Amino acid sequence: MTRSRAVSLRWRERLVLRIIDGLSAAYLGFRTPVNEEAFRTLGIGGYMRWSGTTGKVMKLLAERLGEAESQFVIGFAGLWLGCGYCGAGHIHAGNLIYFRDHGALTPLDDATLRELYDSTDDDAVARLRELLAAPEYARLLALVTRLYELRAGAPAAGEDDGALGLGLACWDWVTECTIVVGLGRSPSRPSRRSRPWRRIGRSSSATPRPGIDTSSLPPLRKRDAPLIATRREDAHGETSVARSARRAAPDRAAPPLRTKSTPLGRDRRLGRSSRAAATNDGRAEAPDQPRSRARRPSIASSQCWPSKSTTASPCGRCGRSRQRRLTLTPSGWERGR
């Protein structure tokens, strides 16, 4: 601990905290409730080191273990330490990614997490073996049970043990601050106005993945979706899933694009606020028409706009350049491919 909790935040710490909270609200859709405690415990420099390292660890684990698996591993590392905030949040995130990739959720739901939270380690492992007995969960089960073994003191030996050990060590560090809100608390509900929130809501509720029958599955509730956006939009505002569905069934319309905004509420390409820029009325401004601050262009599902990006690629429908966009993934913001 680099500073005393008893000392109130200094003015510059409060200033940086407000900036980071604002960025969290814009990019993630909510203010991370642990930031203040992290500043109080670690100071500004310690917080930057703490959060920066955590981001790198998450990215590395996603590369080594897989996107969904890394979230489950991190979730169980936090849950083991008694942090309900980390445990529930990352396991829900893992479920969401698993749903995207496989069209189904794992059995690790809220009730199961509560049960595991109150179980001894031996009972928890036995219960996980029971829940994840199906062959499709073999990899997940192997990782999670190995996590419990490493926590119990088993020496690292296996192929994935390095990554698992890194996740455990990192979350030893992370939960030092998150435990203040994580002792019996579930993750914050993302803001309805956040971009990731809208993307999840659109893509998961309206357009099931082609080729996968999800009719028998319970609907993915919006409140189960933490802060992971995984869908890319093209210049038409159409998600990759919606595009696939349209190609598979051309007569089926893509879900309407209701609003459009970029992180921080600013359209970076156009350099102006985009909250009011997108409508779905089909009355769009011509792409080459001069734009002004007073009149913002409408972006409808049948229209493109010129791209200034050097990474743009031509649109398959109209031939105009298509903007690649930032996508929020568990390991951070990434450029769309």
Next chain:
Amino acid sequence: MPTTPYTIDRPDAPPPVVRVELRGSLNDAHQEAILASITGIIQDAPTTVVIGLSALGTYDPGLRAFLLELQRTVRGHQGRTVYVADRPRLRGLALWVVHMSEDPQAKIVSNMPAALEWLRITDERIDSAATRTLGGLARLSGRGGAR
């Protein structure tokens, strides 16, 4: 079968380790008795206190406040604390206590062998976690860790 919801074991020979086992809800008299016993032991020399929580069914805010007071007392006498808990809910309680008491040397483990292992070294909890994280990151990524 002991009648009190706790036991305090103090080995006669060094190293100075006191083991406190909590088994149920503690009333005010129990809490005062434990504090008095521990204070009496640790005021002579820095002592390690191993607090077993695994036998607790659940806990209430009163127990949380008591553990915080106990932790601050031990730390005030340059003592060291290790919490042993086999369930996440209890480990969360212990982590909250050591965090709020700002004791960097306290540790939460799941079994006694891990507790003895922690007592063998003199690391601080947060520094140890940061060092292991940065080392593991550097090893796996093949370059330096965080800035």
